[in-house]
Amino acid sequence: MSTLWKNQAEALRRSSAIELAISFLYEEVAVRLPQQEVFWGHLAREEAEHAVQLRMLAELAGQGRLAVDIRHFDEVMIRRMDGLIEGTRRMMQEKPDIHHAKAAGLMLAVEGALAEQPVFTSIFCDDEAFRQITKELHDSTRGHIRLLLAASAGDAPVTGG
Numbered sequence: 001m002s003t004l005w006k007n008q009a010e011a012l013r014r015s016s017a018i019e020l021a022i023s024f025l026y027e028e029v030a031v032r033l034p035q036q037e038v039f040w041g042h043l044a045r046e047e048a049e050h051a052v053q054l055r056m057l058a059e060l061a062g063q064g065r066l067a068v069d070i071r072h073f074d075e076v077m078i079r080r081m082d083g084l085i086e087g088t089r090r091m092m093q094e095k096p097d098i099h100h101a102k103a104a105g106l107m108l109a110v111e112g113a114l115a116e117q118p119v120f121t122s123i124f125c126d127d128e129a130f131r132q133i134t135k136e137l138h139d140s141t142r143g144h145i146r147l148l149l150a151a152s153a154g155d156a157p158v159t160g161g
Contacts, residue, residue: 012057016058018114019050020048022085025088025110026107027040027041046140053136085110088109100151102152104151104152108152111148112145
């Protein structure tokens with residue numbers, strides 16, 4: 001495996017780990033807000049699915065079957081996301097009586113920071129199926145932001161992305 005492919009695969013594995021960490025945050029909220037479990041559980045499952053998809057793309061990158069613009073996966077971005085996720089986890093733990101709108105606001109900051117990164121649009125492949133996966137990842141993140149905006153404004157949660 002070439003060094004470039006190894007680096008590209010590693011960038012996607014790190015992105016997968018971020019998605020999984022976000023999924024765990026959503027699961028934590030689902031447990032703390034059982035009356036809203038459908039909403040938060042839905043988001044958690046989608047993030048876990050994103051993690052699986054990114055791991056699959058990492059394997060393909062490692063095989064040289066797709067290319068990743070790794071300039072968008074720098075260590076600063078990874079550490080920033082890791083720090084934001086950990087900070088959000090701590091804030092939630094410090095607020096035992098967190099409510100739905102507040103949790104949505106906290107998670108909106110996480111999803112918004114992820115959306116600012118051109119991660120999903122920096123994966124290139126000739127295969128239409130793989131291009132569709134990256135489009136779905138991008139669109140799903142945008143869908144999460146719309147749901148969280150509505151929830152943070154106090155609107156009733158709607159399942160679905």
